[in-house]
Amino acid sequence: MTKMSDLQKKDLEYIFHPCSQMKDYEDLPPIVITEGKGLYLKDEFGNTYMDCVSSWWVNLFGHSNDRINKVLYDQAKSLEHVIFANFTHKPAIELGELLTEVVPKGLTKLFFTDNGASSIEVSLKLSFQYYQQAGFTKKKKFISLANGYHGETIGALAVGDVDIFTETYRPLIKESIKVQGPNCFNCPYKLNFENCDAECFIHMEKALETHHEEVAAVVVEPLVQGVAGMRIYSPKYLIKLRELTKKLNVHFIADEIAVGFGRTGKMFACEHAGISPDIMCIGKGLTSGYFPMSIVLMTEDIYKAFYADYFEGKSFLHSHSYSGNPLGCRLAVETLKIFKEENILQTIEKKGNYLRNKAIQLFKDHPNIGEYRQIGLIGAFEFVKNKETKELFPATDRVGYEIYKIALKKGALLRPLGNVIYFMPPYVITEEEIDKMLEICKESVEEYLDQRNK
Ligand SMILES: Cc1ncc(COP(=O)(O)O)c(C=O)c1O
Incomplete structure (x- = not known):
């Protein structure tokens, strides 16, 4: 057991840390x-x-960061939180305006959640409900990539494929159809970025052609499979995926939670392929790392499928106490302004x-x-x-x-x-x-x- 400070001892008395074996803290204290x-x-x-x-x-x-600290303090002085059903506020509205200017074209509506995994849950629920309401009642499944990661709630685990996170919970999970994805480190076609045409898309093509009638959406991490080990793949894969999902009436959900906000050199990874998904999840850098907030963006077509008289029962019911929190929204507005101004x-x-x-x-x-x-x-x-x-x-x-x-x-x-x-x-x-x-x-x-x- 390594010698520990009083604070370290107290931490271990009370705290159960994430993504850890707590016994490891005996050797490497928090x-x-x-x-x-x-x-x-x-x-x-x-x-x-x-x-x-x-x-x-x-x-x-x-x-x-001094600039961000200031807006956070100023926002806290005027409004720290308000219920987001029937109420709204300027930071959310400004964020809507600024964000829809920079996301891939066609994504016009924002739905707020508190973290990445929840935004994945929302994207799956939205896609499923959309098709149920549109009469495609067989569409109850999702397709995702081998080695993918989309968070650790039960729904997000279902579309993920990293055994250490999923294994224990398999009996609780309704798993998605997993498709062998790109593996550019060990390319089975012995190709590289310069001469590849995303030949590995063949597996996705087969899966979509076989299952499209029962599949609501394909979920992918565009361009980089982060948790799998920052596995980078060709934008050509995304172009092919966009074309085929459109043709077969399947939603394309882009999980930009890790790769959004400039990480890949463009504001969003989908831009490398010049494509626009039907649903896009963003989080992490959204508030510059200050506040747990995520957003699900969707097309007008998806939004409209939920717009009806109350008793038609088409509302999208997914709520978080902190949905659309003004501090988070104000931080996200500043994040976008910094990108532009600096x-x-x-x-x-x-x-x-x-x-x-x-x-x-x-x-x-x-x-x-x-x-x-x-x-x-x-x-x-x-x-x-x-x-x-x-x-x-x-x-x-x-x-x-x-x-x-x-x-x-x-x-x-x-x-x-x-x-x-x-x-x-x-x-x-x-x-x-x-x-x-x-x-x-x-x-x-x-x-x-x-x-x-x-
Ligand atoms: C691609 C991707 N999706 C979803 C998530 C889950 O986000 P959160 O940790 O905010 O739930 C992560 C987290 O690392 C991620 O990398």
Whole structure:
């Protein structure tokens, strides 16, 4: 058992942390963060950590950002919350106006939820109810991709495919039809981004052609399967998916929760493919990482299917106490204003290029780096046992977790995804900080390998 501070002991007395085995905290106690500023988090002992993962991919413009702090304070002084049924407020209306200007064309209506998983629930319910009300009563299923992740509520798990999160709850879950998706690290067609035409879409095509009459929607993470290990795939896949879902009368749900708000270099990942989904879920960066809020955007056609006299029973009944919270809406408005006024997409492009060049240079020819991949400011290393065969380290070695622990001691929060170590820093990161982040990553990898080979 590692020595703990009073605060750490008290934390463990009361708190059950997410995404953790609590027994692991005996060895690595919870780090008590007392302050955040820009890229950095500071703990109770004065140690600082570069937040290389934007605190679970939410933070965009740095911790405790002065501009955002001010609007949050001002909004709290005038209105902190109001019931959102029959009532509304200026921040929600302004957000509607600003957001519909920047999302893919045709998405005109906003439905608020509190978190990403709930927005997935809403998108599934909307699609299902839409088709039931339109007379397509056989449409009771969903299609999603192998290795996909859409959150951890029961409905979101049903369309996800990451065993560690799903396995225990299988008896409770009505699973979606899982389709083998793109695997560009180990492409079965031996193609790459330059010469591929999304040949792997064949599996989706077969599934849709076989099942379309019973399927309401296809749900995908556009362009990057995040939790699967930042697996980046071709926009051509999305173009084909859009065409076929349209042709077969199936909704296309784009889960932009992780990739929205500039992470891939464009405001939304769907833009790389020039497509517009029927339903789009956004969250995480929506409030610059300040407030738990998500939004489901939909087309006018979907919205209208619920618009009827009360006794027709077509209302969409899904409510959260904090739906459309004014603080969250005001923060989201400011997020969009910052993107516009501070040319954030250009910054991402510049810093993304810098990161790519440096990362490739640093890890070139490393025997245990199977691949470095990047889009926008999302970069990831696939850590392999054997570069030739692409054999991975066994999951039981917890390689990523071991490297994460070493990097923490060196001052970087580099939370892994299995064998994948990734970077998804806030956009305020500087070139010098990118160098430092990569340096810590490399040192941590080397230290881990040295220990392992001893
Ligand atoms: C693609 C995707 N969808 C949904 C979610 C769930 O969001 P939340 O954690 O806010 O419930 C996540 C979270 O990581 C995600 O990456």
